[in-house]
Amino acid sequence: MGDAAAVWLTARLALTTTVLLLIVGTPVAWWLARTRSRLRPVVEAVTALPLVLPPTVLGFYLLVLLAPAGLFGGAWAALGGDRLVFSFPGLVLGSMVYSLPFVVQPLHNAFLAVGDGPLEAAATLGASPWDRFRTVVLPLARPGFFTAAVLSFAHTVGEFGVVLMIGGNIPGRTRVLSTAIYSHVEALDYAAAHRLAGGLLVFAFAVLLAVYAFGRRFETPRL
Amino acid sequence: MTSRLDVEVATRRGDFELAAALSASGGTTVVFGPSGSGKTTLLRALAGLERAEGRITVDGEAWLDSAAGVDLPPHRRAVGYVFQHANLLPHLDVSGNLRYGARRASGSGPAWDEVIDWLGLGPLVERPVDGLSGGERQRVALGRALLRRPRLLLFDEPLSALDEPARRTMAPLLARVSSRFGMPLVLVTHSLDEAVQLGDRMVWLDEGRVRAAGPLADVVAGADFLRWRGDDAGVVVAAMVAEHVDSDWLTRLAGPWGDLWVRRQDRPVGSEVRMRILARDVSLALEHEAGSTLLNQISMRVTAVEESAAGQVLVRLVGDGGARTGEPPPAPLVARITTRSARRLELGPGRPIWARVKAVAVSS
Numbered sequence: 355m356g357d358a359a360a361v362w363l364t365a366r367l368a369l370t371t372t373v374l375l376l377i378v379g380t381p382v383a384w385w386l387a388r389t390r391s392r393l394r395p396v397v398e399a400v401t402a403l404p405l406v407l408p409p410t411v412l413g414f415y416l417l418v419l420l421a422p423a424g425l426f427g428g429a430w431a432a433l434g435g436d437r438l439v440f441s442f443p444g445l446v447l448g449s450m451v452y453s454l455p456f457v458v459q460p461l462h463n464a465f466l467a468v469g470d471g472p473l474e475a476a477a478t479l480g481a482s483p484w485d486r487f488r489t490v491v492l493p494l495a496r497p498g499f500f501t502a503a504v505l506s507f508a509h510t511v512g513e514f515g516v517v518l519m520i521g522g523n524i525p526g527r528t529r530v531l532s533t534a535i536y537s538h539v540e541a542l543d544y545a546a547a548h549r550l551a552g553g554l555l556v557f558a559f560a561v562l563l564a565v566y567a568f569g570r571r572f573e574t575p576r577l
Numbered sequence: 578m579t580s581r582l583d584v585e586v587a588t589r590r591g592d593f594e595l596a597a598a599l600s601a602s603g604g605t606t607v608v609f610g611p612s613g614s615g616k617t618t619l620l621r622a623l624a625g626l627e628r629a630e631g632r633i634t635v636d637g638e639a640w641l642d643s644a645a646g647v648d649l650p651p652h653r654r655a656v657g658y659v660f661q662h663a664n665l666l667p668h669l670d671v672s673g674n675l676r677y678g679a680r681r682a683s684g685s686g687p688a689w690d691e692v693i694d695w696l697g698l699g700p701l702v703e704r705p706v707d708g709l710s711g712g713e714r715q716r717v718a719l720g721r722a723l724l725r726r727p728r729l730l731l732f733d734e735p736l737s738a739l740d741e742p743a744r745r746t747m748a749p750l751l752a753r754v755s756s757r758f759g760m761p762l763v764l765v766t767h768s769l770d771e772a773v774q775l776g777d778r779m780v781w782l783d784e785g786r787v788r789a790a791g792p793l794a795d796v797v798a799g800a801d802f803l804r805w806r807g808d809d810a811g812v813v814v815a816a817m818v819a820e821h822v823d824s825d826w827l828t829r830l831a832g833p834w835g836d837l838w839v840r841r842q843d844r845p846v847g848s849e850v851r852m853r854i855l856a857r858d859v860s861l862a863l864e865h866e867a868g869s870t871l872l873n874q875i876s877m878r879v880t881a882v883e884e885s886a887a888g889q890v891l892v893r894l895v896g897d898g899g900a901r902t903g904e905p906p907p908a909p910l911v912a913r914i915t916t917r918s919a920r921r922l923e924l925g926p927g928r929p930i931w932a933r934v935k936a937v938a939v940s941s
Binding site: 471472474475476477478479480481482483485486489490493494 | 624625626650651652654655656657658660662664665666667668677678681682683721722725731
């Protein structure tokens with residue numbers, strides 16, 4: 355049935371987005387935490403934009419950029435890529451932009467909280483920069499990674515405007531939970547809408563409960 | 578074998594400029610000065626934690642040579658750095674912290690068991706670091722630094738965050754670590770007591786400049802230094818425990834100008850100690866006074882009378898007759914007296930005088 359496909363697609367989308375965002379967001383957050391460049395506030399503002407812009411605005415610009423005639427979509431097509439708009443890769447890209455602050459900000463805070471002390475100690479003990487990142491920053495910032503992953507996943511599950519704009523709500527291809535609910539409501543099928551909406555409500559609550567109840571266990575005792 | 582260290586660095590941060598030079602081969606060099614004098618900046622520049630211009634060589638190997646474009650990053654400089662607040666890695670236990678340094682060590686240096694035994698770390702090894710006391714933390718930090726097999730030890734105010742009992746455990750370790758492991762130690766402190774207790778050589782830093790450098794006893798007895806210290810100006814002299822008189826609870830110390838009686842010391846006869854005698858605790862008299870409660874009266878000769886604060890002078894003295902030809906000049910004693918007394922006693926170079934010493938601080 356269509357709703358199962360939407361659930362499955364949503365889960366795949368949220369997971370892919372989260373994994374890719376952690377890979378992209380870690381260096382960005384690390385740079386933000388360490389740099390003394392005057393560009394830092396600019397980059398901070400850009401990464402925070404998705405927090406304040408209406409998703410439809412994001413979706414609109416993404417649609418323009420990713421369209422086959424758009425700046426990004428054109429380059430993608432020239433490289434032999436399939437169409438981005440109304441496709442799963444397009445949804446992933448859109449979700450990454452949409453959820454970027456939810457990964458960058460917790461990581462940024464976690465990296466700041468590590469402080470100079472442990473890093474300088476590790477450096478004087480012979481650890482190279484990469485060695486320090488692996489053996490000091492990653493373990494000390496673990497709660498930040500946990501928070502970033504959970505928020506990114508949950509936030510992507512809940513997105514609507516962006517996916518509607520660039521995904522188009524195509525059953526089986528780009529119809530995710532939130533747009534499926536919208537379709538059910540439009541069709542006045544409240545029972546189906548209840549099933550998905552209620553499920554999402556329970557899911558969101560469970561995730562947040564997990565963060566608050568167990569998240570602390572991921573934290574390293576601080577001095 | 579001990580490493581040789583030669584340093585000449587300059588750095589600037591905002592309005593603050595530091596320009597300092599120091600050399601050492603073995604032994605403990607204390608970098609002493611008030612807060613804001615640039616002590617910690619100098620130490621961080623040695624470790625590579627602070628950018629600096631100039632030259633740093635350890636046994637002829639350049640860690641920094643701006644002229645030649647050499648500037649090794651901190652992890653390529655074999656330093657054992659002990660931070661003021663230990664900076665233990667909070668996600669590792671004690672053994673993890675010790676191993677962090679040991680795993681990345683290269684070359685020769687102290688072995689695991691040697692360091693653990695010497696610092697008494699055995700009972701701590703399995704403990705998490707957040708349960709340690711301040712003193713335990715500093716001992717772990719010291720062990721971690723030694724196991725990294727450094728060629729230069731750098732300690733930043735290692736005692737200042739500790740309470741008194743922890744200080745008493747830690748200080749003797751710090752006093753001996755350089756000779757015990759054959760590494761030069763550069764130790765930063767703002768406490769003159771610590772400097773006197775721990776240093777062989779001293780660099781006196783003030784507002785980013787070296788005011789004086791050399792053997793510790795010479796630096797603290799320098800005219801500028803004495804004037805600057807004001808009330809706790811004094812000299813540092815080596816002495817030997819000569820005799821204990823248990824019935825009177827006294828110990829006799831043999832110093833460069835003769836014997837001094839002090840409160841019973843808990844050290845074996847023959848051990849070397851360091852005496853610190855403040856200028857305000859020394860008074861002068863023309864004659865030996867038999868009917869006095871003072872135990873310590875030393876026959877000396879005036880070498881110089883220097884202006885100190887308003888109405889006061891510092892009188893520099895040497896032992897009378899103790900100076901044999903061909904020996905290094907004997908350590909001075911300094912008395913702070915009023916200008917009026919100096920005039921009344923007609924003090925001037927060459928004048929024989931009795932110095933009465935009211936208090937002596939003894940350390941190892």
